[in-house]
Amino acid sequence: MSSQRFAPEFKEEAVRQVAERGYSVPDVAARLGVSAHSLYKWVKAASPDRTEQQSKELLEARSEILRLRAEMRRVEEERDLLKKGRAVLCQATRVKYRFMNEHRHDYAVTLMCRVLRVARAGFYAWLHAPVSDRDTEDARLLELIRDSHAASHEIYGARRVFGDLREVGETCGLHRVERLMRRHKIRAVRGYRKPRPFAGRPSLIAPNRLQQAFTVDAPNKVWVTDITYIRTWQGWLYLAVVLDLYARKVVGWSMKPTLSRELALDALLMAVWRRKPDGRVLVHSDQGSQYGSDDFKRFCAAHSLETSMSRRGNCWDNAVAESFFSSLKKERIQKRIYKTRALARADVFDYIETFYNRTRRHSHLGGISPEAFERASA
Template sequence: MSSQRYTPEFKDEAVRQVLDRGYPVADVAERLGVSAHSLYKWVKAVKPDDTEQRANELVEAKSEILKLRARLRRTEEERDIPKKGREVLRSTARVKYQFINDHRAMFKTAMMCRVLRASRSGFYAWLHKPLSDRAIEDRRLLALIRDSYAASDGVYGYLRVYADLQEAGETCGKHRVARIMRENRIKALRGYKAPRHIVGRPSIIAPNRLNREFTVARPDQVWVTDITYIRTWQGWLYLAVVVDLYARKVVGWSMKPTLGREVVLNALLMAVWRRKPARRVLVHSDQGTQFGSDDWRRFCREHNLEPSMSRRGNCWDNAVVESFFSSLKKERIKKRVYKTRDLARADIFDYIEAFYNRTRRHSHLGGISPEAFEQASS
């Protein structure tokens, strides 16, 4: 039978039996009554086009697989970026830029910018200028803040440091100073708690003429005095001070190894000698035995001083001098035990005369020192 007797449709179906269904050529030829040689020719005539189509399909499949693999790899990277920078997601742009720069060897820059929702152009601009103008200014202010803090031996908080910066001509705000100090863990060194409020009986020796009126109109109107204890390896050192309420200035002081009346008399004598008051001065103290002695009352009469006493055990009646002792112990002594009394005397003298009276900013005086306040009002 000649091959010319078979229609093109017959040939196509015979070829499909071989190519699509996978039957052997000999079996298909036998079933259809076609010579195997003719069927081979039909298959060979169709197979190149089919092979090309199959090759194209294979290329498309491989391309799709590559795309899926790339998408999977990108998805895994996008999943891993938040794992490493979870705390960065809600941070500022500059924090995100720093994270991106630190992980450029691990992840692609464009992907990190997309996942972290950061500007790609902003990141490259940040590479040329990592710090903002405000951050650069904060660094400059930090150096000035550290200088002020060190000059106060670590006792200044942000308000007094802010006053120092204002005096130096800086125009920053106090809240900015507080933030910079907080971020750099700079805070005033404190060591003692505030005294408890205790109410006691009035004195029978002298009434409480001051009655907690701690604000006065002129110098040498009211002096307050008291004694405190300083620990040394040689034993206690007793410090008595006389403070003028007008400028909160220590106008008299004395330090002795024993708690006799001489320590308070010497402090009061220094105050009289230095101030030479022209008018009668009210001298307020607690009910310690030194202030109730005959020598104390006689000294007050001879130098035109009028005694006044707090209620027993009530430190608030003499709060100003108690506040001075608290500042001394928090800012200078700091729970330290001096090796000798001489070392303690030298350090306390430096605090009173060089720092407290002349340099230390006092909140009651508007942030200036007692010496500066007196000079400004004179």
Template sequence: MTKARFTEEFKDEAVKQVIERGYTVPDVAKRLGVSAQSLYKWVKACEPDEKDRFEAEIREIRRENLKLKAELQRVKEDREIPKKGRRILRQEPRLKYAFVLQHRGCYPIRRMCRALGISHSGYYDWLNRPPSRRSLENQRLLELIHDSHQASNQIYGAPRIWIDLREIGEKVSLNRVARIMQANKIKAVRGYKRPGYKYHKPLVAVPNRLQQQFTIDQPDRAWVTDITYIRTYEGWLYLAVVMDLYSRKIIGWSMKATLAKEIVLDAILMAVWRRNPQQEVIIHSDQGSQYSSDEWYRFCASHNLMPSMSRRGNCYDNAAAESFFSSLKKEKIRRYIFKTREEARSEIFDYIEVFYNRARRHAHIGNISPVAYEEQMALLR
């Protein structure tokens, strides 16, 4: 029997059950199915020195204060700049450049350029270079183009405006008129245009090997995985899980603040460490970018996992994972917004490892918990 290994994420959440929630080490070890000796080691390794903890908290508070002051100043400037420059927001860039030059002692130049919708490189180019003869001529032509465009009730395009200019004696090419109009976003106003449709075959990265067969009679033959998100006041917390369809047990999970591919790799790594499958396992997912990455395919190939994917936009192909997320949100986090991501992590860890896997009755497996179902079936084999 291979010795069970646990990810650092699992260890951290197990330690929080002791340190933050006040449970005893034997009680937590029994509920999570780990040895008390291992849990004692994890707790001891995570206990920081009180002095270091206090200094770290002070440094964190100072960093947060500086960050909040900078953010407040940025918000204040972002509100003031458009108010002062509201008369030129729809004007040509040179007028906006003049506004930036006039107020450069009051606000950062880059912030003014962003608020006015111009580039800071364009501002410096305007500042350091006098207008060329051609740009002055283009500006004169632009006024004539505006007059012709407005006189036609904005229905003339470049060819007809070019004819108007030629009739009044301007020696200018059609291409130059078109370039000036495009640069200043002047175009003919037409009627409604029918939308185009693109017909193509849907992209299928790997075949759907599961085919909605969610009833499996042997452990570690078919796993499903998916990602969901939980709202907190700090931002989204993303949760990836791996479920064994045999018992509906969550055998792997990971929680992170981003949707980078590491979240699915950590979840599947936990599942492999826990189950150590000896035969090939189907691992079914949707067509998300995390499950289409090269790292995901290489991990599956090196651990005897056979990828399978749902059809695009078809949630029924991964209904077992979607059902778990629905239960999690209805039974634990519905109508509640966590203050921090850490608070959400602790509550979700408690739901998965303590309640769902070991206590919650599941109708699909005879109204017993996934752990109890696996133990019961092991005695019958």
């Protein structure tokens, strides 16, 4: 049987049956009706072409792998560079140049220029002149600014320092002086320095046992106390109050011209005398020196009163007492000018005993007064 009778497509399919599908030459020859000798020749003739095709595909695959490895290496370098240089991404160009100069032995200059988005030629130009003329002039002006600020005993701001510079013949602008002083934290110092806050620090005398639990289910369980100031023409009048959290009623108060420990003790003594509690009462206050005195602690221990203190600088821990003082000042004190402490004492007494406890409607109590709430609950 001559091989000339078979088309090239037939020969390719026969060879594919042997090469790709794994059939043997005699089986394929018997099924297709060709001689095994002819099929062997077809397979042998096709083998160099297939080998060349496979080699070509292998080279392409290797080239693609090498390209992907190079791309991955480039991406990893850019990632590491961004981690180290994230602080200079939004900085001035010269800051980026300094960063590049520090890491030029770790990363390629071309890579850093691409990631930081700066010109390669500009970086090499900066290497020959890392300090610009403007930076040199700023350094010279900064020394003059420091001298002017120190000569004024640190009370001059940018405008007065600018006046000194103009007086000695400098032609810089005010905004430049402001920028240099702001960058180097040179500012006018006037008055007393602001004390450093200690907000949130717990008390060392008594823990915060109340923890802002302002809703109480019975009277004489929790009292809160605090002190405020009232201005008069004769001087300050100090007011200390004790409130029962159950009905928000003022159960004790005291007013004195001095801020002494007796002020807090007298208010608490009035509360004990008026309420006569038969169980243990929690007394919550701030960390004032009056409430941390030894006399106050002894008084509480003698009358079965358990002390509790707010965190320092945290007004929310004693919000009920602060709210009462806010209502007192907005509704009564800020509407009057007291000539004497006696007039202020009488007016505050009238507000507490006549209006607040007996008449004023309290939003926390459903719109009734503290005494009406206690009568209704009793």
